[in-house]
Amino acid sequence: MPLPDPSEAQALTTARTGGQTPPASGLFVTLEGGEGAGKSTQARLLAEALKARGLPVCLTREPGGTPGAEALREVLLFGKADFSPRAEIMTHMAARCDHLDRLILPALARGEIVICDRFHDSTLAYQGYGQGRGSPAELAFIASLRKLLNREPDLTFWLDVPQAVATERLRKRRESSGAVVAGGAEDRYEQQDTAFHGRVHAGFATIAARDPERVRRIDGLLKPDEVTRMLVQQVLVHWSDRNGAFPGKDVTS
Ligand SMILES: Nc1ncnc2c1ncn2[C@@H]1O[C@H](COP(=O)(O)OP(=O)(O)O)[C@@H](O)[C@H]1O
Numbered sequence: 001m002p003l004p005d006p007s008e009a010q011a012l013t014t015a016r017t018g019g020q021t022p023p024a025s026g027l028f029v030t031l032e033g034g035e036g037a038g039k040s041t042q043a044r045l046l047a048e049a050l051k052a053r054g055l056p057v058c059l060t061r062e063p064g065g066t067p068g069a070e071a072l073r074e075v076l077l078f079g080k081a082d083f084s085p086r087a088e089i090m091t092h093m094a095a096r097c098d099h100l101d102r103l104i105l106p107a108l109a110r111g112e113i114v115i116c117d118r119f120h121d122s123t124l125a126y127q128g129y130g131q132g133r134g135s136p137a138e139l140a141f142i143a144s145l146r147k148l149l150n151r152e153p154d155l156t157f158w159l160d161v162p163q164a165v166a167t168e169r170l171r172k173r174r175e176s177s178g179a180v181v182a183g184g185a186e187d188r189y190e191q192q193d194t195a196f197h198g199r200v201h202a203g204f205a206t207i208a209a210r211d212p213e214r215v216r217r218i219d220g221l222l223k224p225d226e227v228t229r230m231l232v233q234q235v236l237v238h239w240s241d242r243n244g245a246f247p248g249k250d251v252t253s
């Protein structure tokens with residue numbers, strides 16, 4: 001039997017899945033923003049709040065989330081090697097592919113709410129707008145790989161914090177973790193200059209403006225519990241739109 005033409009194989013996959021990777025019954029939520037915006041804090045608080053309401057939650061992060069992707073995280077964030085811009089983008093995407101295949105897609109197929117600390121928008125903001133300075137070639141390269149991975153978040157929260165505040169939060173976080181005393185453990189992107197982080201911030205603003213239905217801007221200057229309340233509310237509205245509210249229970253209260 002002749003081997004199938006790759007374009008036929010693609011057509012078959014598309015016919016079977018309706019154009020999207022497996023029909024997701026769960027909800028895919030991502031948290032985005034610059035360093036110190038409060039993503040990891042809110043990912044944890046959101047997961048706790050949803051679990052407390054009896055909802056199935058999968059909490060994860062990028063780069064990383066699976067053993068293979070965590071190995072790539074080490075190389076990407078703390079490795080000494082320098083990569084060409086396209087190789088760096090592809091390594092982020094390779095980590096994301098493993099994360100999707102082994103953790104995110106199976107969790108969504110089980111009907112879970114996946115909360116992911118960073119995803120595609122970070123690649124666009126950091127590699128596309130930060131490092132690539134918004135060059136059309138760089139943005140198009142990222143967009144083509146993103147399309148290949150074929151799974152967008154259902155809901156994204158962009159935690160927007162002015163750079164001066166984020167820098168101060170990071171300084172305090174490093175002090176309290178003892179990293180300053182230990183000689184500092186800044187990753188590849190934290191080490192970048194203020195101009196880079198300014199471009200990343202402007203990149204997130206552009207992303208949010210272009211996709212307002214999916215990307216919700218959240219004022220990251222609010223107190224942590226106020227931010228969590230807003231996130232929980234929006235996730236529950238989205239969840240009940242899809243799955244119906246629990247009988248006799250107002251999930252948004
Ligand atoms: N809403 C907030 N207000 C004040 N400080 C915050 C807030 N959210 C997080 N922080 C603090 O700021 C620092 C950075 O938060 P973190 O969640 O690690 O940010 P990110 O994951 O976006 O880099 C932490 O020390 C955290 O306790």
Ligand SMILES: [Mg+2]
Pocket residue numbers: 039040041117
């Ligand atoms: Mg974090």
